[in-house]
Amino acid sequence: MSSRVRLARNLAGFPFPNAADNEERQDVLDLVTRAAAGAELAPNLVTLELARLPDVDRYALVERHLISKQLAHGDAPRAVILSSPDEWLSVMINEEDHLRIQAIHAGLDVRAAHTAADAVDDKLESRIDYAYSNELGYLTACPTNVGAGIRVSVMLHLPALRLTGDIDKVRRAVKDMKHTVRGFYGEGSDVVGDFYQISNHTTLGKTEGEIVDFMETQLAPTIIGYERKAREKMLNARRTHLEDKVHRAFGALLHARLLTSDEALEKLSLVRFGVLCGVLKGPDPRVVNDLILLTQPAHLQRVSGRTMEQGERTVARASLVRQRLGAAT
Known part of the structure; x- marks a missing residue:
């Protein structure tokens, strides 16, 4: 149904958001919004400071997969920068990391999503000093994101695999390949309506290109192939x-x-x-x-x-x- 690439980045010289006070969070927000305005990330950008939005508008952003549930909660300085009206780009500010750069594309097109996210990342990095280690790579609040700092996800509709009882086999296979199966709203959400989000679990020791290529050419096509066979099985036998x-x-x-x-x-x-x-x-x-x-x-x-x-x-x-x-x- 869709492909998403998200890059986790932090600013050098600032504590991670979970260790920062509101003044430090505001400094990060101001720095990033100024950099984004000057970097021309997309033709039409909208910056939304979430503490100023009504609850219903914040949760609508969650439902459109533009921000996380974590970013929707609380009153600390935090924001999202969106491309408008297409919403292919969202840059979350002061979530778990200072920056979560996300690009979404329709269908199985992980490489295009990565190209778009990577271009935004390069433009911001030309104006902001990222927290980076020559030994480890990009430094992030969660150890599983350290390194390339990339989360590659595909949202798939897999009703036939559930109805034929084969979805648990797919879950185990995905886990064996160091990837994760999540629900409709990603981390922490239950699977409802047979919509599954498949994403990589770790990034350390791998390049962005390797992670993207594995999802685009191996894992996602394999799962899609299983679903197609399950649909044929149901149409022929049930x-x-x-x-x-x-x-x-x-x-x-x-x-x-x-x-x-x-x-x-x-x-x-x-x-x-x-x-x-x-x-x-x-x-x-x-x-x-x-x-x-x-x-x-x-x-x-x-x-x-x-x-x-x-x-x-x-x-x-x-x-x-x-x-x-x-x-x-």
């Missing part, structure tokens, strides 16, 4: 079972009056799977993809134009799904 699951999910979405965010994601995942496999003729996959985002709590409240408690959101979510899917069918 088609009626698959059709039943997909159509039940579609029917529930068209008629439900209450939907939690997890339930919506799980059923939208099955509908997406059914449309792409050809067992469900109905909504455009783009409508389903939009709903996967719009049914998340912060986006739902922004679409509705008001803040809502959890119970109100279950009603509004069901109404939104019925309206959008009904219009697209």
Whole structure:
């Protein structure tokens, strides 16, 4: 579904964010925003100081994978610099590290994401002194990021592997290759709706290019190949079972009056799977993809134009799904 490259960087002469006071964090924020403004990182940049944003706007950024949950919390000086309106670039300031430079590309295109992130990194490094060791590489708050300081991730939709019972084999294989399987929102999140984030675990002793190439040419294509074989297996041997699951999910979405965010994601995942496999003729996959985002709590409240408690959101979510899917069918 998407490829992401994130570079962890810290400024020389400043303590890591978790050891810094608010004055030091503000100094880092000011230095980075000035450097970014002069470096022309992208044609249109927007800087958002998160402590000044309403809760719903901060969590909408989390739901769009532009900032981490960690950055969304608290009132210490912290910010994100975004490319607008495409949002392919986000630079988080004062998260676990002083800088988290992130580039996202659609589909399996890790090299393009790395090229974009690397170009931004070079422009910032020309204006900022990074904390760097000739022996270890880039110095980071978490030891697993020391070295290249790169996290390469792909977001994959793997419903057939779960339905055929083969997803645990994939998890074990990924772990054996020193990579990690995470949920929809990355580190610390559960897997919901069969969306899996696959990423490298360590960087020390490897170059950025080696880490990127392994994901692009070996690990991700192998997992995608397993998913395709699992889909063929279901279509050939368990088609009626698959059709039943997909159509039940579609029917529930068209008629439900209450939907939690997890339930919506799980059923939208099955509908997406059914449309792409050809067992469900109905909504455009783009409508389903939009709903996967719009049914998340912060986006739902922004679409509705008001803040809502959890119970109100279950009603509004069901109404939104019925309206959008009904219009697209």
